[in-house]
Amino acid sequence: MSDIPIALLLSALAAGVLFWRYRYVALMLLGGFHYFRFRMTGRAKANDRSIVLARRAVRIAGDRSESLSLMMSALGDSLVLRFEINGERRDIDEAIALGRRAVALGKGGPAAHAICSSSLGAYLERRYARFGDERDLAEALRCFREAVGTSVSDADKAGFLANLAEALTTSAGRSGSLSDITKAVTTARQALGLAVGPTRTLNAAIALSGALALRADVTGSFDDHDESLRLLREAVAATPPHHVRRLRRTQNLVRALWMQYLRTGRLENLDEAVTIARETTSGTPDGHMNASLNWAALSAALQSRYAHSGRLSDIDGAIQAMHKGLSLTPADHSAYHYCLAQLGSSYRTRYGRTRDKTDLDRAISIARQCAQAVPEDPFYSNDYAIALLDRYDLEQNPSDLDQAAATLTDATNVAELQTEAALHHCNLALILHKRYLRDRNPAALDEAILSARRAVDLASPRTTTNAHCSYILGLELQERYEKDHFEEDARSASTALEEALNATGAPVRTRLAAARQLGELHERTGEFLRAATAFQRAVELLPMLAVRRLTRADQEYHLTKQSGLASEGAAMALSAGKTEMAVKILEQGRSVLWTQLLDDRAELDALGKANADLAKRLREVRLALSAAESDPSPTPGGPPPWKR
Structure with a gap:
């Protein structure tokens, strides 16, 4: 951005050319230039300067200015962006207080009122995303609806509808209601239809992508997922590498490519994610606010690809990328411990391949440091618990398992977002299960089941998280059934495993694991026909694992991992006296x-x-x-x- 307008305004202010009543206008313009410079360059100091200038302008203008409401919203925008950098709650709280006052003042007419209402909704949604207070999300939805209802032009309405669609998607993600998700998709399509200009069109497309991705997660629709992925690709391609929003869009695209990989098994998706992340890091200067997080995104993409490829160079590259990211991150930056935790996760992943205890010790040390530095964030406690669990598996030191259980119990008590809490409870169930296997204390298994039930209750229905938690619950209940032979446990285990199996939006490997486990459960209860049916359903899922888009080598790789399904199903069918069914299962499996x-x-x-x-x-x-x-x-x- 050219410095000429800034220089002219500064000269006018210094020379006293502008009358006092117009000084606040000049200050707002000057602050606006700094704000947009920050948006385009990511230089945090430019945004800090815009906040200082906007505060002065608001103070000088006073209640007499018809522009006061819009000026407050502009100051709120800058405060929210700073909150995204430093994570300090006082900035987002101040932005919301300003937004509420701007709406209450009603200065500037209907158009200004609609803009202020939408801005307030955006601030509330940001705070909800960080702290999980349901009241913020409910108020945000009201603000966005008010903005849509009072908008005076289709161009503005498109932006308000896009914001409303994103909030509806967030709300629908909590409820799991397909009708709510469809409403979000419809609202986003309406926004896209009204959008004029590249910025509003891009924002509407991103909102539609998020809604479609959620619907694909619930329904398993490849069409929705493919459209969502296309929109995200176009959004990232249209966003310069140094733009302040590039990081979030890149992260969403990498996440979408990972989900596509889980559904199709195509390594190309992970290759694309790595390439996009590399392009973003190479186009971002080291002084940019997102530089360290861009390297973290590259590290995550490489770590994801390693999970499929097993290439040591990928996990080595993930560690190198994260070291680079950390070198750009001051210790007091809000992203520092996130980047540090990502490094620890990479070390733990490499330990799983090399069994080099040095990597595991590094992972535990880093995870402990993060958990102690940010005790209020359960993300870090979860990482620490899982690292301790790895060391317990290696050394069988009871103190590691007990410490892991205590750490994760604390994490579940402070987790505010439901999806996050569900995963923590699920991991806690696995740790408690190991404690049961160690001590054979039935109370530990009972606790594991309670934790798994809590995870299922917290996870939104019909989502990938819910399917995973239901699968874990089924495993725990089956373990107790084999110990006590209570029929109620067998029935509950069957229900949980069927829930995971029927989750059409979940990764096919989760559904396959649930089907296999369900077949084994019915075999143990002597229900051979139900066992055969479960194995048959697993065999019917195999074509989804070896879809046509894969190379022949990848198809064979994935099918090899599921060997024995057809023969187990046929054996159960024969035990049930269903010869034709046995033959059919075998034919399905081998063909x-x-x-x-x-x-x-x-x-x-x-x-x-x-x-x-x-x-x-x-x-x-x-x-x-x-x-x-x-x-x-x-x-x-x-x-x-x-x-x-």
Whole structure:
């Protein structure tokens, strides 16, 4: 941004050219220039300067100015951005107080009132996202609806609708209600239809992407997820690397690519996530407010890819990226301990591969440091507990397991966001289960079941988190059934596992694990037909694990991990006297890839009858793609697969 307007305004103020009554206008303009400089460069000092100038302008203007409400909202915008940098609650609280006063004053007419209402809603939503007070979210929704209702132009209305759609998505994520999610999608599409100009169009597209991603999580819709991913790709591509919002959009895209990978198993998704994160870090100067978090995003992307590839270079790269991020982060920065925890997580992941105890010791030391420095944030306590659990598995030191349980119990008591609390309770259930296996104390298993039940209650219905927690609850209840043989435990375990199995939006591997466990449960209760049905449902999920988008090598890799499903299902069917069912399960299990080939041939035959030349060209393309799959080495300098 040019410094000429700033220099002219400063000269006018210094020379006293402007009358006193207009000085506040000049101060607001000057603050606005600094604010937009910060938005484009990420230089925190520019935003601090805009806050100082806006405060002076508000003080000078007084209640006589018709612009006072908008001036207060502008000051609130700068305070919220500073809150996102330093995490200090006083900034977000001051912004909300200003926003409420601006709305109450009603200066500037209906258009200004709508803008102030929407701004206040945005501040409240930010505070809710950080501290989890339901009242903030409810008030934010009221503010956004008021802004939409009082807007005087379609252009402004588009922005207000986008904000409302994001808040509706947040609220629907808590309830899990499909009708609420659909309402968020509809509102976002309405915003996109009214949007004029690149900024409003981009904001509406991001709101729609979030709503579609949530609906895909609940329903398992590939169409919703693909559209959400497309919108996020376009948003990131349209945002300069140094823009203040680039980090959040990149993080959302990396998260969406990870979810796509969980659904499809395509390594290309993780490659794309790493590439996007690298582009963001390379385009962000070291002094930018998001520089350290951009390196953290790259580290997370590399760590995610390592989970599939097993390449040591990926986890080594994740550690190197996080060291770089930490070198750019002052110890008093709000992101410092987040980055430090990410480094500890990477060390713990590498320990899982190398079994180098030095990495585990580093992970525990870092996790302890973060948990002690930020005791009010259960995220760090959870990390510390899981690291202690790893050391317990290695050394079988009872004190590590007890410390892990105590730490995670404290974390569940202070967790404010429901999804976060659900995952902490789920991890606590696993730790308590290990304590039961160590001591064979039935009380520990009872506590594990209570914690798992609490996790299920907290997780939004029909979501990925709920499916995972239901699966863990099923495991715990099955363990107690095998100990005490209480039929109620078997029934409850069956219900929990079926809940996980029926969660169409959950990763297919979670559903497969639930189906296999359900089959084993029914085998132990002597219900062989129900066991066979559960195994059959697992076999029916295999095509989703080896979808057509995967290379043949990846398909075979994923199917190998599920070996034995068909034979177990057939054995249960035979035990139930269902010979035909046994044969069908075996045929389904061994013909997953063969069925795809037959379907391809049938499609080509039908196409050949309609257009022989096109069918011939398609066969040639498929042969070329198959040949490319057999050679895993990438073409030097070639574009990534998703851009070809």
